[in-house]
Amino acid sequence: MSRVPLPPVDAVVKNTACEYCSVGCGYKTYTWPLGREGGLAAEENAIGRDFPLGGGGGWPSALMHNVVRVDGELRNVLVLPDPDATVVNPGGDHSVRGGGLASRLYNPDSPTRDRLTQPQVRINGELVAIGWDAAIDIVAEVSAHVIATRGPLAWGMKRPSYGGHENAYVQTKLAWKAIGSPNHAAHHAPAAGDDAPGLTDAGIDAFSACYADDKAADVLLIVGTEPYENKTVRFVDWMAAGGATMIHIDPRTTFTSNFAKKNGGMHLPVQIGTDVALLGAIARYIIEQGWHDADFVRDYTADPSQIALEGSWRKRRFGLSYSQLVTELTSEVAFSLDGASQVTGIPVADIIRCAELLSGPLEPNAPRKKVCIYFEKGIMWSHNHEGTGALANLALLLGSVGRPGRAISRLGGHQRGGQTAGGYPLSASPHSFEGHNVPMDQDRWTVAGNTHFMWVIGTNWIGCSSGSGVLRDKLVSMTQASPHQPTSTNTAAIIATLKARVDAGGMVMVNQELYANETTALCDLVLPASGWGERTFARHNAERRLRLYERFCDPPGEAREDWVIVADVARRMGFEGFDWPDGNAVLEEAAEASRGKRLDFSTLVIGAQVKGLTSYELLRSYGTTGIQTPVDLLDGQLVSTERLHADLKFKGDSGKANFVKTSWTVVEQRYNALAPRGDQLWVTNMRVNHLWNNLSDSLRRPDAVARWPANCLQLNPEDAQRLGIASGDQLRIENSSLIDHLGNTRTGSFEAVAYVTDEVPPGLTCAYFLYPGSMPNSVVPADTTLQANNLRYNCKLGRGSITRLGRSPLADTMPFIPRNIV
Amino acid sequence: MAKRFSRRQFLKFSAVGLGSTMLVQCADYDPSVGPTELKPGDVVPCARTWVSQLQDLVVGQPVDFGYPLPTLPAFAVKLGEPAAGGIGPDGDVVAFSYLCTHMGCPILGGYNHEHKILGPCRCHFTTFSMRHRGQVVLGQATADLPQITLEVEGDDVLATGITGVIFGELSQRCSPAAGGTSA
Ligand code: SF4
């Protein structure tokens, strides 16, 4: 149709929040019968606005409309950023991603027509439809066989941590508690465990801030992340709107860098992978000048004897008192102004100016500057422990925690929908650091041939894994290349064949997804899952705001909720405690596991019971505003916790925070091992604002495909000239010194279209991080023993040689305009 | 694919650079089962409006006018580089609505000649490419900036129609008051 219809006043209105980034903007959905329309006057339509709209929120662009089925009937649907929102996205602001949510809904008359709609099994190499019953039988029987013959470690699960608490809870209840397998990781990492271990070791929660802090701050220190591209509404409506001075530390000169510079702040284009030296030097200079918050340090950080008594080995091993931090910072040349300047490429004067902006000389009795420190994957996916530790140190020196406008937090990638059942079987992990078990690296385990069953849920495992090609080759050898391939649709025969494959050392893979991806191509069984809008679930955003994401349309075909599928398998395997009538019952059980943590919604569940409501009903009544966890009870009312650590108590036995050991010497060894050799350049990766994660939705949106018809490789004009490359050239990026999961040297490569831009400095190239068929992770080191205390990939630190293959057919249509113009 | 337009009227559009573009006429509301979809390049004719003398257009200097209504801000500019939908001897004269397709802020005075973009919009920083039919380069809008089709008649540059939906509207149409010349 060529006109966006307005919802009539009696349209069904539901609350939800965006499916995509961590910001979690509030949305309303309107569904109503085809052939009817609301009128142009505010009182004649359910949006309550006059049309044509003069400006502001509430305008449905063409991408916000679709036609779906509701209880089997065709219905118009509008997915509209909530024009009446007062939190998160006030007035209905939205990014380009969220604005297109309606286009992701299943409609066989649109590019979503290839949704997975029925369970399928691979017979003679082709996927063939089977019934749910048979599918559940196969998963359950093969699982039981793998566990019985090869042990729980041979049985793995890879799953998203953002699919809603109900899904995460049931998945981990089966994997951890029922089966007891540590062969388990979320979509973004090869192992379970902490993404910001430096903060945890310091006693600080990684999501303690609220968006109001962005506005209340005088200075925002933004490190290793590009918030306009991918925390868009938070950047615009909170960070920029508050007028704080921004300092952007990032190797790339992005929109945020130039925005900071233009508005009285600065950009420190640190040499990639050297942030720890820069942050250490800033901290040391602040201490030397006496600009740190000495009262805060005295009152709220631990002394050596308190650290020695901590129950956590990590705190004892990595914790430092203030005086130990001073010793540490002064003992390494890289933390001196000159040393850091040499390592990071940042002039001494800029390091000093940065320190001044953060805490510089103040007039007597003037209040301290309020500083918020925000970071994300640039730190977490490079030198994970030392980088997050260095940021925690700076935050404690500045007193930037737990107070309005003074906080340190991750900005987050996706939203937080990962409440687990707890009880990760750490003692069963085969991987350790200095005698302490750490959550196992399931990719290393798999590449070594030890995984015989893998259940991949809602993620492209291959693309997400560093050394993507190495993992794929191993998976092919253990699945497709096995002589044991089902040849008939007889369930018993399929099960017997797959068991024989496992007995012969092979592997069985199950993929539960919305759309087929690279990993699906290797799977024996494909299970169709329902997605956002097709199921009701609860999830948090990056300021711990819990909301109900209501179902407003039908899932396609036989697709089912992830947790329902997992619970079916668990029951078929004979496990007890997997009978829930609905998602609300799962959420209410999961509340217990959330108790005492940042996502704590146990009080909400009790509050609902007192009111005689289900938790879903109570949460629904909070609309797109939701409630910030931990939920508290004050004078008989359920109230939000705006920010964590407001009581200035920290995680750990002493209740005090501590500084964290972040040795540059340790980082330098890793840096040297990963640095480009010969004609190689650094290959890092980014997000761009039109695209979301593995593009399962983006590739089905016309505007996103038009903007990014292929992956690009950003190259500095200097490098491009030397290599004879122009924007629009097809490039091959090859790393012939790829360190694989087992520490061996391999070769990995991908192709992309050249995008010549000063967004990257000479020596550094950058591609979109998860573009189907063009995976930068192919040239990224996969050996997690490089960061042995917390098994995380160095995804940001790839390297490769660049070869020009010719002119891309897209050269004349794809815009290569710089994206950092302010 | 469901029917999206009742193509009662196919007219060849003769302007340089738009040779393959079809003029379409908007249908009445059609409860087909496809999502709302507007094909880039579909043009709705609106009142023919004088914009400038061709010879008066200076590279890089936008000329403001009202379109498709006199009250709706729009501009024409000679980019100095060929552009999709560009007219004139160099195929480099284009015109666009100033109304940002994100939340409707007018990006008045926002033409950046170095990069041939409009923006960043002062409201939420969206930028649009003037060489690529108003495509979003970076930012928040979910629709291209509506391009205004131009024709050269003698030495006059005339605005003749629009592609895309002007912010606040629900369909491709020219005038809220008149309901559009084509609706
Ligand atoms: S900023 Fe994030 S949460 Fe908000 S609309 Fe965009 S993708 Fe969705």
Ligand code: FES
């Ligand atoms: S109105 Fe222009 S970017 Fe929002």
